[in-house]
Amino acid sequence: MTEPILPYGRQTIEDDDIAAVAEALRADFLTTGPRVESFERAFAETVGAPHAVACANGTAALHLAMLALGVGPGDVCIAPSITFLATANCARFVGAEVVFADVDPDTGLMTPATLAEALGRAGGRAVRAVLPVHLRGEVAELPALKALAEAAGAVLVEDAPHALGSTMRFGVQETVGDCRHSAMATFSFHPVKTIATGEGGMVTTRDALLAERLRTLRSHGMVRPTSADPWWYEMPELGFNYRLPDVLCALGLSQLGKLPRFAERRRSLTARYLERLEPLAPMVRPAARSAWSDPVLHLMVALIDFEAAGRSRRQVVEALRSRGIGSQVHYIPVHRQPYYAQRYGPLTLPGAEAWYARCLSLPLYPGMDDADVDRAVDALAEALGA
Known part of the structure; x- marks a missing residue:
């Protein structure tokens, strides 16, 4: 008998995952309903961050992070060259330029030395964000990267789609996504990732104002003034339709439990x-x-x-x-x-x-x-x- 093909990565979907999706399909909300907030709360608790904001995919998570920080034309973001395209592209989406950092040849990670070298190549331009990637699930040296970024007037945004569940010890035990060293961390739930929603993403942060901006920007930039008529909405700035539907959040909740x-x-x-x-x-x-x-x-x-x-x-x-x-x-x-x-x-x-x-x-x-x-x-x- 021919042995089955082993792909490099594959989702694990079980009967209870299917049941959770079926229940969501029978519910009142397919999108913008209660399962979104439930998934966000469960994810935030899992990684130890106060806030988690679900979105359409990992690329959208990175784009929203740049928008929430106000990164734009004239700014510079530093990303490692060994990563998926989206890490660098998120800076270009908002008009910023990219300076590519080298990586350790044996881990594939941005290091303090390679970040320092990349900061030198920024040429005095305003570096707004540094985007270390936790490649493979291995954790970058966050405290040292944060110190270098802050000295340059920048913040860290962790690109962490590979690292859900990874932990590290910088004096104390920490979890990827708790954002003790960064402004935000972004995740993906693509089928080959640690948990799957088909497509989907999440941004975690310890900053309540950033979390509120992320939620506004993922839904067209719309706000609903509390003193206005119940149907009234306003768009003070451009946003995007980056919402994650309830039906996919139902799958995410089931997967997160595993x-x-x-x-x-x-x-x-x-x-x-x-x-x-x-x-x-x-x-x-x-x-x-x-x-x-x-x-x-x-x-x-x-x-x-x-x-x-x-x-x-x-x-x-x-x-x-x-x-x-x-x-x-x-x-x-x-x-x-x-x-x-x-x-x-x-x-x-x-x-x-x-x-x-x-x-x-x-x-x-x-x-x-x-x-x-x-x-x-x-x-x-x-x-x-x-």
Whole structure:
């Protein structure tokens, strides 16, 4: 019998998730109803932030964060080059410019050193926001990044779609999304993320005024003055339709209740990968861990010396696919993208290039069992001729 294909990531949808969605479909509100606030409250409690604002997707979360901060033309945002396009694009959506920071070649994370170098390249322009990405679920060094950002007059906005459930210890135990070091943190509930709503996003913050601005801006910028007629609304500024419907919040609530189980399974699978990949060193090494981080990994990234293996990454990807193993590359450095290369010219970021040259994401999701990890690693060893 042919073994099932193992994709690099996949949602885990169970009968109670389906029942929660069906109940929402039978309810009075498909959108802008009580399940939105219930999901927001449960999420805020889960990550330890006072406020959480649901929105249409992770990109919308980043865009809303920039709008809420008042970032605009003439401002600069700093983003790591190893990330998804949206981290940089959110600055351009509001007319700001992007300065790309390099990353540690073994973790893929923005570091204090690479942020300091990027701040130097900002050339005296007003840096309004620094956007560290918790790549793979591994946590960036937030206190040091915050100190550098504040010295430059900027705030941190954590791009955290990979890191729901991840914790860290900077003197005390903390949770990604509690915003002790940042103005806001953004999340995504795309199907391959730790919990899924199909599409969906969240912004967390400790600032009540920011939370109120996020809620206004996600709904066309409309406000309803309390002293006005009950039908009256006003739009003092432009906003967007970035609302997350009740039916998707119902799925999010159901999934959020499973976060401890999903996190435990991801950590267990990660431990299995680390054990099974060890004999393939030094040709293959798992992406490095940070001393302060206890991640719930979203991505199981192997750093592979393709030259030593005598095989190109494409050859390895195709060999894995022929064995039913999906893989992916996270990510092509964003500064290489034609839009940014044309706007800002050539840029040399050796850490990002070294990361990109070696990275390959292997299957990781809660529906896998230990035998699936063994199968993936065995297929990788065969593909590399190891």
